[in-house]
Amino acid sequence: SQKIEQNSEALNIQEGKTATLTCNYTNYSPAYLQWYRQDPGRGPVFLLLIRENEKEKRKERLKVTFDTTLKQSLFHITASQPADSATYLCARRNSGNTPLVFGKGTRLSVIA
Amino acid sequence: GAGVSQSPSNKVTEKGKDVELRCDPISGHTALYWYRQSLGQGLEFLIYFQGNSAPDKSGLPSDRFSAERTGGSVSTLTIQRTQQEDSAVYLCASSLPGQRNTEAFFGQGTRLTVV
Numbered sequence: 467s468q469k470i471e472q473n474s475e476a477l478n479i480q481e482g483k484t485a486t487l488t489c490n491y492t493n494y495s496p497a498y499l500q501w502y503r504q505d506p507g508r509g510p511v512f513l514l515l516i517r518e519n520e521k522e523k524r525k526e527r528l529k530v531t532f533d534t535t536l537k538q539s540l541f542h543i544t545a546s547q548p549a550d551s552a553t554y555l556c557a558r559r560n561s562g563n564t565p566l567v568f569g570k571g572t573r574l575s576v577i578a
Numbered sequence: 579g580a581g582v583s584q585s586p587s588n589k590v591t592e593k594g595k596d597v598e599l600r601c602d603p604i605s606g607h608t609a610l611y612w613y614r615q616s617l618g619q620g621l622e623f624l625i626y627f628q629g630n631s632a633p634d635k636s637g638l639p640s641d642r643f644s645a646e647r648t649g650g651s652v653s654t655l656t657i658q659r660t661q662q663e664d665s666a667v668y669l670c671a672s673s674l675p676g677q678r679n680t681e682a683f684f685g686q687g688t689r690l691t692v693v
Contacts, residue, residue, distance in 0.1 A: 507686075508687075509669050509687055510621070510682075510684050511684070555621065564634070566623075566671075568613070570619065
């Protein structure tokens with residue numbers, strides 16, 4: 467079956483460090499991956515998208531990489547802040563008419 | 579409206595009753611998704627509407643679950659004969675048409691509690 471997996475349920479890091487979250491997929495090659503942030507009691511909010519032919523995408527302190535050989539996407543938050551504490555979800559979509567499928571998410575806690 | 583709107587925000591129902599959850603997507607968004615999120619869990623895909631195409635119902639957990647989308651806009655998720663395991667937050671999302679890489683905009687969700 468086609469799976470998208472976020473191996474870490476939770477990640478704790480110190481303020482100012484770089485947080486790195488991992489998303490792995492198996493048995494297929496998605497056209498692109500998306501990353502979302504979800505705060506407690508709220509719906510997910512879109513952060514970044516990376517296509518299969520892109521190696522890296524940046525937005526302010528955020529960086530996403532896509533390695534089709536390793537079947538993996540990495541999501542980095544540099545100079546992390548306590549306000550970055552949230553659950554981060556990766557999602558894949560195989561084509562234009564298929565649904566967006568999410569991983570289980572990684573709960574990030576940035577400690578001051 | 580400015581965003582995806584879901585109602586009610588909270589619903590408590592007795593086991594065995596039917597419930598209807600409503601989603602108003604962003605105007606012009608032809609793609610609409612329903613997801614379920616149990617406490618501390620990820621988003622479980624339920625159903626996907628894209629324009630006039632037949633909906634993708636592959637995520638519906640049982641025949642007690644159904645969804646409609648009237649006029650390509652408002653959607654209703656119906657759960658018949660609710661069970662305690664149906665308790666979860668039900669999230670709706672919408673996105674722009676025709677582009678495979680567009681982001682999904684989520685509503686705040688409906689928290690369903692079956693007692």
